[in-house]
Amino acid sequence: MATPSAIRSFLFEAGDIARFTGKFFSQVFRPRYEISEFIRQCFNIGYRSLPLVGLTGFIMGLVLTMQLRPSMVDYGVESQLPAIIGIAVIREIGPVITALIFAGKIGSSIGAELGSMKVTEQIDAMEVSGTNPLKYLVVTRVLAATFMLPILAILSDAISLYGSFLGVNIRGGTSFYLFWTQVFDNLSFSDVLPAVIKTFFFGFAVGIIGCYKGYNSSKGTEGVGRSANSAVVVSSVMIFILDLLAVQITDLLGFN
Amino acid sequence: MSGEVVNSKIVSVKPVIEIVGLCKSFGNNHVLTNFDLTLFAGENLVVLGKSGSGKSVLIKCIIGLLDQDAGSIKVFDSEIIELDDTELDQVRARVGFLFQSNALYDSMTVRENLEFPLRRHWIKVSQKEVNDMVMEVLEEVGLAHTIDMMPVELSGGMRKRIALARTLILKPEIILYDEPTTGLDTITAKEIIQLMMDIQKKYNTASLIISHDMNCVRMASNRIILLYEGSCYANGTYADMKASEDSVIKHFFE
Numbered sequence: 392m393a394t395p396s397a398i399r400s401f402l403f404e405a406g407d408i409a410r411f412t413g414k415f416f417s418q419v420f421r422p423r424y425e426i427s428e429f430i431r432q433c434f435n436i437g438y439r440s441l442p443l444v445g446l447t448g449f450i451m452g453l454v455l456t457m458q459l460r461p462s463m464v465d466y467g468v469e470s471q472l473p474a475i476i477g478i479a480v481i482r483e484i485g486p487v488i489t490a491l492i493f494a495g496k497i498g499s500s501i502g503a504e505l506g507s508m509k510v511t512e513q514i515d516a517m518e519v520s521g522t523n524p525l526k527y528l529v530v531t532r533v534l535a536a537t538f539m540l541p542i543l544a545i546l547s548d549a550i551s552l553y554g555s556f557l558g559v560n561i562r563g564g565t566s567f568y569l570f571w572t573q574v575f576d577n578l579s580f581s582d583v584l585p586a587v588i589k590t591f592f593f594g595f596a597v598g599i600i601g602c603y604k605g606y607n608s609s610k611g612t613e614g615v616g617r618s619a620n621s622a623v624v625v626s627s628v629m630i631f632i633l634d635l636l637a638v639q640i641t642d643l644l645g646f647n
Numbered sequence: 648m649s650g651e652v653v654n655s656k657i658v659s660v661k662p663v664i665e666i667v668g669l670c671k672s673f674g675n676n677h678v679l680t681n682f683d684l685t686l687f688a689g690e691n692l693v694v695l696g697k698s699g700s701g702k703s704v705l706i707k708c709i710i711g712l713l714d715q716d717a718g719s720i721k722v723f724d725s726e727i728i729e730l731d732d733t734e735l736d737q738v739r740a741r742v743g744f745l746f747q748s749n750a751l752y753d754s755m756t757v758r759e760n761l762e763f764p765l766r767r768h769w770i771k772v773s774q775k776e777v778n779d780m781v782m783e784v785l786e787e788v789g790l791a792h793t794i795d796m797m798p799v800e801l802s803g804g805m806r807k808r809i810a811l812a813r814t815l816i817l818k819p820e821i822i823l824y825d826e827p828t829t830g831l832d833t834i835t836a837k838e839i840i841q842l843m844m845d846i847q848k849k850y851n852t853a854s855l856i857i858s859h860d861m862n863c864v865r866m867a868s869n870r871i872i873l874l875y876e877g878s879c880y881a882n883g884t885y886a887d888m889k890a891s892e893d894s895v896i897k898h899f900f901e
């Protein structure tokens with residue numbers, strides 16, 4: 392049950408995150424620009440999630456195909472399998488699953504890293520060493536997460552469609568060429584664009600919430616663990632909320 | 648100011664830090680209430696106070712990591728709270744800060760830790776100069792062989808020395824020490840204090856040392872300020888304090 396105090400603390404937290412986001416935007420366009428640290432973070436954040444995102448994407452495509460196939464056969468629309476999978480993966484499943492995996496891997500690592508830097512005074516030490524930690528630590532990580540997640544999601548889409556191709560081929564074959572033709576014939580620009588755009592927002596949410604949680608970590612190793620944990624929980628929920636908003640907005644704009 | 652004000656032996660007359668009427672609260676927790684302090688060039692001043700009395704809050708206000716609620720903090724005649732970011736960085740480049748938890752960057756090697764303040768504060772500096780300065784401070788603290796190690800591979804005493812090397816690398820005119828001996832065994836603590844004294848002599852820095860370790864107070868201080876209930880309770884040399892009859896002072900020095 393949601394008690395009044397739970398609601399209160401939820402609202403306070405939402406306000407705090409909004410304020411933190413405001414701080415991010417007040418820093419992001421002003422020099423000094425931490426380009427090399429940003430590139431390092433892109434590599435860290437993007438490259439380290441690649442194996443996990445690839446693996447889950449592959450399994451997801453394969454399993455989804457195998458699960459859908461019997462019903463499709465029953466209705467006699469088995470030939471539509473690639474088209475259906477294509478739509479499902481590209482519009483919804485690929486972006487959301489990738490974002491959730493990303494939240495689990497990157498959200499927690501950002502939360503834990505900044506949290507331990509906070510409690511061991513490393514963030515203060517940066518500040519007295521002529522470095523704005525909001526720029527050096529937060530802006531770089533949030534931007535890297537924002538730009539890496541769309542790339543990962545596109546890669547994951549591709550890998551998961553490949554998994555689906557293998558799934559289609561377990562029983563009854565279809566050629567590689569035919570599979571992709573069927574996928575792409577049924578996809579339009581208005582399927583792909585909103586799906587890609589929303590991943591930028593998912594990435595931003597994971598980055599900003601991870602940083603916020605780390606930055607506000609309470610003292611002690613337990614506090615750091617809690618930051619990492621709640622970074623994952625809050626950003627996962629946020630991904631679903633953003634997804635819900637995204638579908639409403641694309642609907643309103645007539646992208647369907 | 649309550650309590651007893653005893654004679655202070657002033658080493659030099661030029662103040663580098665001047666704090667007047669400093670107040671800082673967190674909600675209802677009034678940590679500092681009307682605190683005064685003056686640090687003169689070349690002097691070792693110890694601020695003594697029990698745990699949780701606001702010693703760390705005090706030096707974090709001095710370096711601008713926390714904003715005070717009221718009162719004035721002047722470092723090299725600049726009012727800290729009125730400085731913009733660039734000016735504040737200029738002051739910070741002249742002040743070293745040794746954190747209680749060392750605050751070594753654990754994702755970086757010892758070399759990168761030491762290079763960090765140099766590269767960040769002095770943007771135009773060649774790799775050769777950086778290498779020379781890193782080696783110089785590492786030799787100063789006697790740990791040249793650890794240059795490529797990670798902080799986790801070092802012992803507590805070594806980490807403290809590296810942290811000290813990192814504050815030294817910019818040749819600060821003031822060093823702020825936050826409990827430099829807390830968490831170290833007595834022998835290592837003595838070595839660290841000795842190192843602090845050597846550095847102070849060699850570079851002629853002013854030191855503000857925050858401590859509740861009586862060994863550190865006895866060995867390192869030219870002058871002592873007793874922080875008690877948010878303000879400066881007493882101010883004097885170790886001998887003055889030791890001889891005092893005041894019950895609060897006695898409590899610390901017996």
Ligand SMILES: Nc1ncnc2c1ncn2[C@@H]1O[C@H](COP(=O)(O)OP(=O)(O)O)[C@@H](O)[C@H]1O
Pocket residue numbers: 673676678696697698699700701702703704705
């Ligand atoms: N950022 C902060 N927010 C709230 N309270 C704080 C903060 N920093 C310190 N305090 C409080 O200020 C008091 C003094 O802390 P501190 O200066 O760390 O003590 P110490 O003298 O042991 O260094 C403590 O009661 C602490 O809870």
Ligand SMILES: [Mg+2]
Pocket residue numbers: 702703704747825826
């Ligand atoms: Mg302290």
